[in-house]
Amino acid sequence: xxxxxxxxxxxxxxxxxxxxxxxxxxxxxxxxxxxxxxxxxxxxxxxxxxxxxxxxxxxxxxxxxxxxxxxxxxxxxxxxxxxxxxxxxxxxxxxxxxxxxxxxxxxxxxxxxxxxxxxxxxxxxxxxxxxxxxxxxxxxxxxxxxxxxxxxxxxxxxxxxxxxxx
Amino acid sequence: xxxxxxxxxxxxxxxxxxxxxxxxxxxxxxxxxxxxxxxxxxxxxxxxxxxxxxxxxxxxxxxxxxxxxxxxxxxxxxxxxxxxxxxxxxxxxxxxxxxxxxxxxxxxxxxxxxxxxxxxxxxxxxxxxxxxxxxxxxxxxxxxxxxxxxxxxxxxxxxxxxxxxxxxxxxxxxxxxxxxxxxxxxxxxxxxxxxxxxxxxxxxxxxxxxxxxxxxxxxxxxxxxxxxxxxxxxxxxxxxxxxxxxxxxxxxxxxxxxxxxxxxxxxxxxxxxxxxxxxxxxxxxxxxxxxxxxxxxxxxxxxxxxxxxxxxxxxxxxxxxxxxxxxxxxxxxxxxxxxxxxxxxxxxxxxxxxxxxxxxxxxxxxxxxxxxxxxxxxxxxxxxxxxxxxxxxxxxxxxxxxxxxxxxxxxxxxxxxxxxxxxxxxxxxxxxxxxxxxxxxxxxxxxxxxxxxxxxxxxxxxxxxxxxxxxxxxxxxxxxxxxxxxxxxxxxxxxxxxxxxxxxxxxxxxxxxxxxxxxxxxxxxxxxxxxxxxxxxxxxxxxxxxxxxxxxxxxxxxxxxxx
Numbered sequence: 199x200x201x202x203x204x205x206x207x208x209x210x211x212x213x214x215x216x217x218x219x220x221x222x223x224x225x226x227x228x229x230x231x232x233x234x235x236x237x238x239x240x241x242x243x244x245x246x247x248x249x250x251x252x253x254x255x256x257x258x259x260x261x262x263x264x265x266x267x268x269x270x271x272x273x274x275x276x277x278x279x280x281x282x283x284x285x286x287x288x289x290x291x292x293x294x295x296x297x298x299x300x301x302x303x304x305x306x307x308x309x310x311x312x313x314x315x316x317x318x319x320x321x322x323x324x325x326x327x328x329x330x331x332x333x334x335x336x337x338x339x340x341x342x343x344x345x346x347x348x349x350x351x352x353x354x355x356x357x358x359x360x361x362x363x364x
Numbered sequence: 365x366x367x368x369x370x371x372x373x374x375x376x377x378x379x380x381x382x383x384x385x386x387x388x389x390x391x392x393x394x395x396x397x398x399x400x401x402x403x404x405x406x407x408x409x410x411x412x413x414x415x416x417x418x419x420x421x422x423x424x425x426x427x428x429x430x431x432x433x434x435x436x437x438x439x440x441x442x443x444x445x446x447x448x449x450x451x452x453x454x455x456x457x458x459x460x461x462x463x464x465x466x467x468x469x470x471x472x473x474x475x476x477x478x479x480x481x482x483x484x485x486x487x488x489x490x491x492x493x494x495x496x497x498x499x500x501x502x503x504x505x506x507x508x509x510x511x512x513x514x515x516x517x518x519x520x521x522x523x524x525x526x527x528x529x530x531x532x533x534x535x536x537x538x539x540x541x542x543x544x545x546x547x548x549x550x551x552x553x554x555x556x557x558x559x560x561x562x563x564x565x566x567x568x569x570x571x572x573x574x575x576x577x578x579x580x581x582x583x584x585x586x587x588x589x590x591x592x593x594x595x596x597x598x599x600x601x602x603x604x605x606x607x608x609x610x611x612x613x614x615x616x617x618x619x620x621x622x623x624x625x626x627x628x629x630x631x632x633x634x635x636x637x638x639x640x641x642x643x644x645x646x647x648x649x650x651x652x653x654x655x656x657x658x659x660x661x662x663x664x665x666x667x668x669x670x671x672x673x674x675x676x677x678x679x680x681x682x683x684x685x686x687x688x689x690x691x692x693x694x695x696x697x698x699x700x701x702x703x704x705x706x707x708x709x710x711x712x713x714x715x716x717x718x719x720x721x722x723x724x725x726x727x728x729x730x731x732x733x734x735x736x737x738x739x740x741x742x743x744x745x746x747x748x749x750x751x752x753x754x755x756x757x758x759x760x761x762x763x764x765x766x767x768x769x770x771x772x773x774x775x776x777x778x779x780x781x782x783x784x785x786x787x788x789x790x791x792x793x794x795x796x797x798x799x800x801x802x803x804x805x806x807x808x809x810x811x812x813x814x815x816x817x818x819x820x821x822x823x824x825x826x827x828x829x830x831x832x833x834x835x836x837x838x839x840x841x842x843x844x845x846x847x848x849x850x851x852x853x854x855x856x857x858x859x860x861x862x863x864x865x866x867x868x869x870x871x872x873x874x875x876x877x878x879x880x881x882x883x884x885x886x887x888x889x890x891x892x893x894x895x896x897x898x899x900x901x902x903x904x905x906x907x908x909x910x911x912x913x914x915x916x917x918x919x920x921x922x923x924x925x926x927x
Contacts, residue, residue: 209548212497213485220490261672267494267514270548363547 201230202256202274203282203351206245207237207362209268218245218269221262227251231284231348237359242270244359248349271362275353282351286329287311288320288336289343299339306332317342371501371532372397375465376405378508381540384436384463386427386797387411388420392440393480394467397532399438412797412826415818417444419790421451422816425460426794429777430752430802432585434515435794437464442480445526446487450784452522453491457781458606459583461520463511470530471499484526493521499528501536506543513543518551519670520583555686555694562682563665564698566639572707573599574637574662576622576651579606579780580644580669586689587773590643591615593696598703600711602630604645606780609770619711623651625762628722628913629714631924634659636710641665644688647677648781657920667691721926722912727767733906734882736760736835740767742889743805743833750775751803752795756788756812759841762911764807786815789832793819796828803831803893810836810862820872823898831892832874834865834902837909845910869900876900 208214215234222229230248237244249256256274263272288308290299292315303310303320306328312319320336322329326346333344369377375398379387389411391399402411414420417439424435435455439445445466455462469478488495494514498507504527511523545551567573575597581590587610594601594617601617603610611618620627622634631653634640640662645651652658655677666673666680667688674683684691726737740763753768754777755761761778770776777795779787792806813834823830840858847855869876875895879888885903892899915924 213489213495216486217489224490258672258676261674261676265670265672268548 199250199252201248201250201277203277203280203349204247204249204256204260204263204272204274205351205353206247206263206269207271207359208243208245209270210236210241210243211268214266214268215245217266218247218263221259222249225255225259227255227259233348233350235350239359239363242359242363246349246351273353275355279355280351280353282325282349283323284326284329284347284349286322286324286332286344286346288322288332288341289317290320290336291317291340291342294339302332302335308332367538368535369538370397370401371504371527371534371536372401373404374501374504374536374538375508375527375532376401376409377538378505378540379436380405380408381542382434382508382512384409384434387436387438388414388423388427388794389438390414390417390420390440390444392444392467394441394469394529395438395444395465396467397529398465398467411438412822414790415821416816417447418450418786419793419816419819419822421448421455421462421464422784422787422790423794423797423819423822424462424464425451425455426754426777426791427798428455428460428462429791430774430795431798432774434461434463434512437462439464440467440480441469441484442482444480445484446482448524449487449491450782452488452524454779454782454784454787455522456491456493458779459520459579460522461515462522463508463515464522464524466524466526467532468497468526468528471528472530474528484524488524491522492524495524495526497526497528498531501531501534504531504536505538505540509541509543510546514549518549553686555684555691559682559684560691560694561698563684564695566663566665566682567597567599567641567695567699570639572637572704573597573639573641574633575599575601575617575641575643576604576645577601577607577610577643578604578645579610580688581607581610582773584644584669584687584689586644586687586692587611589689589692589696593692596696596701597699598701599641600704600708602626604648604651605765605778606776607645608765609773609775612771613769614771620715621766623648624653624915625766625911625913627715627766628718628924628926629711631913631915631921632714633710635661635920635922637662639663639665641667642678643667643692644669646673649677652677652921653915653923654918654920657922718913718926726763731906733909734880734885734903735909736763736905737767738882739833739835739885739889739903739905740764740807742886744769746890746893747805748803751805752777754778754788754792754795754804754806756808757783757785758809758812759845759909759911760807760809760835762842785812787812789813789816790819790822792830792832793823793826793828796830797826800829804829806830806832808832808834809841810834810838810860811840817868820869820874824872824874827897829895829897829899831895832869832898832900833892834900835905836862836865836902837905837907838862839907841909842911844908848908848910849916865900865902874898874900876902878902878904880904
């Protein structure tokens with residue numbers, strides 16, 4: 199089993215995301231993370247799906263996704279074939295702030311993006327390993343909430359969406 | 365020329381524009397405006413009122429399979445729509461082109477649990493090739509145009525169009541534009557020249573090549589191309605369940621049927637060929653048995669339209685993606701003319717073994733009780749060459765398929781992939797309504813017929829001259845066979861106390877006869893086939909007979925058993 203990023207270029211129609219996720223559900227495969235957004239072409243959406251499966255399975259998944267009528271193109275890459283990033287937010291109680299925490303924030307290049315009377319929110323962008331590492335450290339500081347985004351990614355391959363759309 | 369009309373009229377005018385001639389359906393609240401519109405167009409488009417929506421969709425499937433056209437089905441929201449689901453799944457897995465239109469509650473009520481509201485988009489999604497909900501009158505015609513195009517093009521399938529009531533009653537412009545293409549959907553691919561050359565080289569150097577053909581040949585209208593290919597190549601060829609009819613069984617290359625209850629030689633020799641050429645078939649598990657021991661010795665050539673089928677179950681040495689009508693034509697041009705007498709003789713030798721061990725028992729039994737096989741055997745003698753055989757699911761389906769003599773294409777209608785009991789009676793009705801003059805023989809078991817027996821009413825009303833042959837063993841026979849073989853003869857809930865089927869058929873005004881003696885069988889079948897109108901023939905068969913050969917679940921094709 200390996201981690202793959204599946205890119206899906208689609209029309210922006212209601213229900214399409216459902217049709218795509220059904221393909222995973224039916225085979226009992228868990229989606230690690232999913233993000234959907236507009237592409238730079240109006241009316242064309244891109245969905246990025248992170249999944250841990252065998253190569254054989256990822257090929258089947260991509261074939262089945264591409265078979266969906268309103269999917270324009272689907273393809274997959276291993277981690278080495280994509281540039282990707284994730285964003286994590288950490289909410290901490292102000293009462294626990296101390297010098298040790300300041301050191302952790304500095305060392306991890308995290309940012310404080312909100313400071314209220316009772317809590318602060320840290321932001322860290324980076325791969326899962328990195329954001330998870332910070333999470334572990336912050337557990338000693340009474341972390342209140344943690345949220346991580348799905349992967350946003352672009353392929354290293356020099357192909358553009360235009361070549362699929364037209 | 366643009367004119368304003370009601371959405372409901374747009375629905376009907378769009379269907380007429382798509383050359384739909386016949387709709388199978390059932391009215392109800394949310395689809396009533398469309399039914400009202402149908403009243404005005406009865407001279408241009410016919411509608412058949414079935415007795416249940418499941419009957420409507422199976423009838424539309426039967427119609428589509430025989431005509432090659434898109435089957436059309438109409439139902440109301442809620443229960444009307446959910447009753448279509450089995451048929452949608454059946455059509456989708458068997459690649460049958462279908463457009464189903466369902467009414468839906470008014471757009472402002474969506475998501476409120478309104479009366480007869482069901483989330484049809486969500487429910488039908490996994491069972492359709494494409495579905496759409498139309499909430500505005502101006503979107504009706506484009507949705508129907510796209511729906512018909514998707515249903516019939518590429519690998520055909522089931523389409524559902526859910527139309528809210530407000531869209532049906534609002535007024536809009538009608539200016540029908542058929543759909544021919546759109547950017548996310550590839551229907552035709554050019555055949556790859558290198559792949560084709562590689563395939564030809566494999567075929568030309570093979571010493572034991574073997575062709576497996578499926579329904580793709582029929583859907584691609586490539587029956588002639590398959591015959592030409594086999595005529596020149598001299599390669600033995602076997603059929604899948606749904607491929608039957610694509611090649612006449614009288615063709616010298618034809619060696620029989622594949623799969624769990626197919627013929628002995630075609631299954632066994634799959635593991636002895638050196639090049640396997642799969643044409644328009646998808647290596648279903650009922651064909652392959654244990655995949656890890658399936659044709660491992662062979663180089664595999666897969667001629668297939670659907671890219672998702674390539675390497676799905678069996679890894680292809682060479683995949684020729686595209687329409688098999690094109691790929692077969694191009695292959696025939698570049699292969700050498702050959703014969704394989706020794707290889708062919710192997711098929712014929714094993715065929716004889718099957719004859720002695722199985723066929724004799726089935727067709728010329730020495731026991732008192734009638735066999736299903738001898739019924740089909742006599743039907744063969746009297747049927748027309750282009751007679752359509754419609755079967756349900758179970759023992760009778762396998763026996764009828766094994767012994768029916770397929771001579772022409774589009775002569776078989778059965779539920780292959782989904783195995784839907786209750787399919788046959790309505791499907792036969794639909795097949796018959798495509799052409800009243802064609803012989804349509806519906807072979808069905810006592811279990812399956814009772815799942816949709818209400819469609820006798822539709823047969824009565826339409827006077828469709830379907831010949832219904834009920835093979836009655838008072839059992840759910842196939843399940844009973846498995847209980848006998850794999851569950852220690854524990855016949856758990858498989859025996860049936862049946863009604864008087866003859867009285868039942870007669871109550872519907874259908875001429876009926878019951879036969880239980882061998883001596884009466886031939887005359888009864890003759891009487892049935894010459895009868896002008898629907899006919900119900902009940903044949904009481906041996907209670908505990910089994911279907912062989914058989915590849916048991918988890919076994920390899922070479923472990924096919926004769927008893």
